[in-house]
Amino acid sequence: MGKETLARRSANQVVVGMGDLAVTDRTGDVLVTYALGSCIALCLYDPVRKAAGMIHYMLPLSKASPEKAKTRPAMFGDTGIPLLFKKMFHLGCRKEDLVVKAVGGGNIKDEKGIFNIGKRNITVLRKILWKNEILLAAEDVGGRKSRTVRLFVEDGLTLVSSQGEEVEL
Amino acid sequence: MISQEEILSSVDHLPGLGSSFARISELGRDESSELEDYARVVESDPALAGNLLRLANSAEFGLARQVDSAAQAVAVLGTRRVLSVALATALRGVIPGELAGYGIDARDFWRHCIAVGVLAQELGQEAGLGMEEECFLAGLLHDIGKLVTSTYLAREAPALLKGLRREQLALVEAERAVLGVDHTEVGSAVAERWDLPPGIGFVARWHHHPGSREGEDGGDEILRAVTEAVHVADCLAHALGYGTDIGELSREIDAASMERLGASPPLLERIAGRSIPEIEERTRLLEEGK
Numbered sequence: 479m480g481k482e483t484l485a486r487r488s489a490n491q492v493v494v495g496m497g498d499l500a501v502t503d504r505t506g507d508v509l510v511t512y513a514l515g516s517c518i519a520l521c522l523y524d525p526v527r528k529a530a531g532m533i534h535y536m537l538p539l540s541k542a543s544p545e546k547a548k549t550r551p552a553m554f555g556d557t558g559i560p561l562l563f564k565k566m567f568h569l570g571c572r573k574e575d576l577v578v579k580a581v582g583g584g585n586i587k588d589e590k591g592i593f594n595i596g597k598r599n600i601t602v603l604r605k606i607l608w609k610n611e612i613l614l615a616a617e618d619v620g621g622r623k624s625r626t627v628r629l630f631v632e633d634g635l636t637l638v639s640s641q642g643e644e645v646e647l
Numbered sequence: 648m649i650s651q652e653e654i655l656s657s658v659d660h661l662p663g664l665g666s667s668f669a670r671i672s673e674l675g676r677d678e679s680s681e682l683e684d685y686a687r688v689v690e691s692d693p694a695l696a697g698n699l700l701r702l703a704n705s706a707e708f709g710l711a712r713q714v715d716s717a718a719q720a721v722a723v724l725g726t727r728r729v730l731s732v733a734l735a736t737a738l739r740g741v742i743p744g745e746l747a748g749y750g751i752d753a754r755d756f757w758r759h760c761i762a763v764g765v766l767a768q769e770l771g772q773e774a775g776l777g778m779e780e781e782c783f784l785a786g787l788l789h790d791i792g793k794l795v796t797s798t799y800l801a802r803e804a805p806a807l808l809k810g811l812r813r814e815q816l817a818l819v820e821a822e823r824a825v826l827g828v829d830h831t832e833v834g835s836a837v838a839e840r841w842d843l844p845p846g847i848g849f850v851a852r853w854h855h856h857p858g859s860r861e862g863e864d865g866g867d868e869i870l871r872a873v874t875e876a877v878h879v880a881d882c883l884a885h886a887l888g889y890g891t892d893i894g895e896l897s898r899e900i901d902a903a904s905m906e907r908l909g910a911s912p913p914l915l916e917r918i919a920g921r922s923i924p925e926i927e928e929r930t931r932l933l934e935e936g937k
Contacts, residue, residue, distance in 0.1 A: 496888055497923060513755075515896065516886035536887055536923065542913070543920030553923060586882050587817070587899035594912055595886050595919075622815070624891040641812055641895070 489630060494519070497553035499533035501565045502631055509629045514582035516596035518603060518619070519627045520559060521579045523634035524571040530631045531569075533562045537595065538602040555602040563610075578612055579647055581627045581638050583619040596620065616647045649799055651827035658795055658836045664737035667692040669842075671733045675726060685729055686718035695736045699724060701932045702732060731780055734843075735787055735933050746793055748800025748807075749892040759890020760787050761933065762926045766880035767873075769918045774908045776872050785850040786877045788843065792834025792851060799826055804893075811897050818894030819855045831855055850874045854881055858903045875904035883915055889926065 489508040494500045496517065500509055509532040511519050522531040533552050540547035540554040551557035566576065580603055585596035600619050607614065618625065618638050625640045627647075636647040670688045674680040689696050696717055703714040703723040714720050721729050738760070742753045749756075767786030768779045776782065800807055803825045810821035822829040831852050838848030849870055853859065857871065857878040882900050884890060904910075 513888040513891040515888035515891055517888050537916050537919055539916070542916040546920055546924065550924070553920070584886075584896050586886065586896045589899075590902045592902055592905050592912065593882060593886075593900040593915070595883075595916065598912065598916075622896045624885075624888065624895045641808065641893075 489632070494532045494534050496534055497536050497550055499531065499552040499558060499562050499565070501529065501531035501562070501569055503527065503529035503569050505632050507631045509631075510627065512626045514584065514625045514627070516582070516584055516599060518555065518580060518582040518599045519625075520562060520603065521581065521627065521629045521636055522562060522566050522571075523577045523579075523629065523636075524566065524569075524575045525577065525634055526575045527569065527571050528631060529566065529569045529571055530629050530634065531562050531566045532627070532629055533558045535559070535599070538598040555599060556606070559603065559606050573610075573612070576612070577615045577634060578607070579615055579636055580617040580619055581625055581636075581647065584621055584623050584625070587622060618645075618647050649803075649826060654795065654799055654826060654828055654833060655836055657798075658833065658840050661795060661837060661840060662741045664734070664841050665692075665740060667695050668730075668733045668737040671730050672842075675730055682718060682721055685721045685726060686716070689717035689721060689729070692736075694740065695733055696720075698732050698736050698933055699729065702728075705928070705932055707928075727780055731784055732933070734784060738788065738791070739933065741794065743794070743797075746797040746892070748797035748804065749793060749894065751890065751892040755890050756790075756793075756892070758926070758930050759884055759892075760790060761930045762884040762887070762889035762922075763787070763789055763877060763880045765922050765926045765929060766883050766918065767876045769922050770876040770880055770908055770910060771873065773910075773914065773918065774872065774876065776869065776876065778869065778873055781846060782873055782876050784844075785847055785873050786880050788838070788847050789851050789854045789877050789881060790830065790834065791837045791841075792830035792832070795833045795837060796822060796826060796828070796830045807893065811894065816897065817855070817899060818897045821894075821897070829855075846870050846873065850877050854878050855898065856901070858901045872907070875901070875908055878904050879908060879910055879915075883919060887919055887923070 490506050494511040511534040517536045520533050535555045535558045538555045540557045547557045583596040583600040623640045628637045638647050699720040703720040745752045764783040764786035767782040771782035806825045810816045819829040834851030835848040853874045854877045857874045
């Protein structure tokens with residue numbers, strides 16, 4: 479991997495668990511989340527403030543379990559995504575500086591479209607971003623695969639690995 | 648190439664489930680068994696005792712008083728639940744550190760087993776099957792065949808990956824292309840070897856194809872419904888990222904199963920929403936006693 483420097487390998491991993499989110503402005507940190515399946519990792523990077531944020535949400539809408547949404551808002555797209563932006567703003571980031579990328583939303587084979595959690599996760603993301611006039615800089619979504627994402631605070635490098643291959647997003 | 652017979656006969660070399668589970672199953676069949684008999688078995692098995700005590704003291708039972716003896720735990724949980732925990736504990740004990748052929752470690756594999764158990768239980772409940780403990784156990788044990796196939800697949804990883812990625816085969820098809828058998832066939836042989844209740848072997852055999860002809864002919868209606876619940880639960884667990892192994896999302900959902908269970912996407916999301924904390928809690932409670 480050309481982008482793999484010694485500094486990167488020794489970066490301090492901050493694991494974002496399933497249904498969780500994290501923000502950081504420590505230059506040596508790398509945010510990482512595993513096994514996305516149909517879940518989505520939304521990655522925010524602020525090159526000006528040198529800060530990064532990531533959410534790994536599992537389900538599109540909090541109405542699936544309003545009680546859980548109160549204690550675990552990052553489990554759901556509609557409650558977690560706004561919270562991630564809010565946390566970035568608390569770090570001093572400005573909306574116009576944020577580079578936004580989305581990864582995940584895979585699906586099993588489903589010809590009749592009856593089992594579409596991945597698609598619904600993507601739809602809720604697009605709706606929220608559209609309403610707030612935020613553009614996606616890059617995305618790697620859909621398909622029949624699961625993914626792992628790494629986001630480096632140092633320069634915003636975003637690496638997506640799946641089925642033994644790693645690519646830069 | 649490895650022969651199908653070689654793999655199926657290697658099931659005999661799989662470690663047994665230990666004596667606690669066998670003894671508790673026996674007590675379940677013996678009408679004259681008493682609480683003290685269960686307590687004696689539990690006391691002789693620290694891993695099982697630890698799991699039962701943690702469960703009896705968990706929020707699920709919400710007891711004011713601390714449960715600190717095996718006999719109390721058995722009384723609180725009931726003998727069916729004790730059997731289920733004994734089986735889970737025994738299974739956890741035979742999972743190797745890594746299932747190399749599937750690129751997954753014991754922890755994640757275990758989490759997948761629990762997730763499918765919990766989700767199948769919830770789906771069964773929604774569908775009014777009234778077989779909740781059975782759904783949980785069948786879900787927990789659906790992938791036992793992988794304990795055997797993993798070893799053989801580890802040697803054939805490049806061929807398996809080629810089948811999955813380039814040819815876009817479903818996991819079970821890719822396994823058959825490489826090994827001549829898949830983990831579901833081997834799973835029913837493992838269930839037999841471990842002397843598990845017959846329903847467990849049936850579900851392990853048909854959980855990828857709940858609607859296939861043999862599947863419909865081989866089981867009664869209730870067993871078929873449990874198989875369908877485990878099938879949908881398995882897909883849902885993979886979608887949620889619980890135990891994503893080399894097969895990942897390479898599978899197909901059976902539309903007829905979804906329909907018969909009345910499982911619409913909003914229902915699945917509701918079930919997932921309320922099950923996620925439960926999956927995490929049970930994974931914590933059913934860790935091997937260390």
